[in-house]
Amino acid sequence: MSQRKLRLGAFVMATGHHIAAWRHPGAQADAGVNIDHYIHLAQTAERGLFDQIFLADSPGIHQRLDDESIARQGRLSHFEPVTLWAALSAVTRHVGFVATASTTYEDPYLLARKFASLDHISKGRAAWNVVTTSASTVFGNFGLDAHPDPATRYERAHEFVDVVKGLWDSWDDDAFVRDRASGLYFDPARLHALNHVGKHFQVRGPLNIERPPQGHPVIVQAGSSEDGKELAAATAEAIFTAWTSLAEAQAFYRDVKGRLAKYGRRPEELLVLPGISPVIGRTPEEAQAKWAELQSLIHPSVGLDTLRPFWPDADLRRWDPDQPPPYYPEPPKGVNSRAHVVLELARRERFTVRQLYEYLAGARGHWVVVGTPAQIADQIQLWFENEAADGFNVMPPVLPQSLDEFVDLVVPELQRRGLFRTAYEGTTLRENLGLARPPSRYAQAAAAA
Secondary structure (H helix, E strand, O other): OOOOOOEEEEEEOOOOOOOOHHHOOOEOOOHHHOHHHHHHHHHHHHHOOOOEEEEOOOOOOOOOOOOHHHHHOOOOOOOOHHHHHHHHHHHOOOOEEEEEEEOOOOOHHHHHHHHHHHHHHOOOOEEEEEEOOOOOOOHHHHOOOOOOOHHHHHHHHHHHHHHHHHHHOOEOOOOOOOEOOOOEOOOHHHEOOOOEEOOOOEEOOOOOOOOOOOOOOEEEEEOOOHHHHHHHHHHOOEEEEOOOOHHHHHHHHHHHHHOOHHHOOOHHHOEEEEEEEEEEOOOHHHHHHHHHHHHHOOOHHHHHHOOOOOOOOOOHHHOOOOOOOOOOOOOOOOOOOHHHHHHHHHHHHOOOHHHHHHHHHHHOOOEEEEEOHHHHHHHHHHHHHOOOOOEEEEOOOOOEHHHHHHHHHHHHHHHHOOOOOOOOOOOOHHHHHOOOOOOOHHHHHHHHO
């Protein structure tokens, strides 16, 4: 039996990751604002002993409002994640909650307070997915004249994360004595104002909530660009990424783990979790039929919209869907690193326009695996045992159906192979992920003095 255990997260996207999922009979069509739907997903993930459940988010609608496909997309109405996770923490006990929040469009003090609150409400199960927001259409929601360029966004992100961590350390772990006899509620010597003055932020502090149960909520980062990998190496404890081949995933794994030493960190302090979107059938033929059914539900205008980030200035409606794209541009400025992967694939495979959008429809370029539970477990085991992944972000194509199938069919197969837990190890997300609880920066400074 393997001593190293696979980590699994459920990456949920309302009706599912396939772009046409909301049209599928196994999907909850109003999922984005259906609390009962999310209760089912969270409890299913916990039944499957998943480490965490993750919700991506954007601070606004990132599709162009003048695009004809917008009315055919099933993802435009959905809950804000921290609010949702606070509610779901009351109906679960072990599964962790990863919420996306932007360092470009949020305030570090308010974010630190919000995630500290979630960590207390959930009794130590909160995580922050740090994003800089690649969508260039939301800046108008925040009084800005333009979307900041990638270099500025990542520079701001490094400072933002440092400020948030400092605010989480505002109070020592033992600051609140609450001694009724003496009348002392907290020890003022254990309270720390941050007094941060930097290029992007001036934040006095302290935070008006005590130190989170995990010390710091787990820090997650999603991105595979050079800036993204460097931010992850400096700050993150898990990184979500997208690869479709073992060799590419292994190269990324070595690259990002190799960056940790210069930040005084060990390789095991950062978990690499690629996305996998499993289409599960009890036979190979059933799995292929499920995949074909999903692909048949793609409306052409919605399919073409998946290509817009790569060809933002093209009139895609004029293209012949059964011919290769007329040209291959350099990835547009500000688009994340997945653009490079997608464009290289399209060029290499000579995909037609239709084949390319069908490829992207499954999980936006993440790894789609179609097969039986054993075949899917084979692929997971191959990557896990060959330094391509520490675990996976499972991206169900249809929700709730596909998550139910993964928990009922694939998880038992992984457990039989000794790869995955049969019980939770701890009560906090850090404990279950095998991550250390960080000491306060002030406690460290005092110990070093």
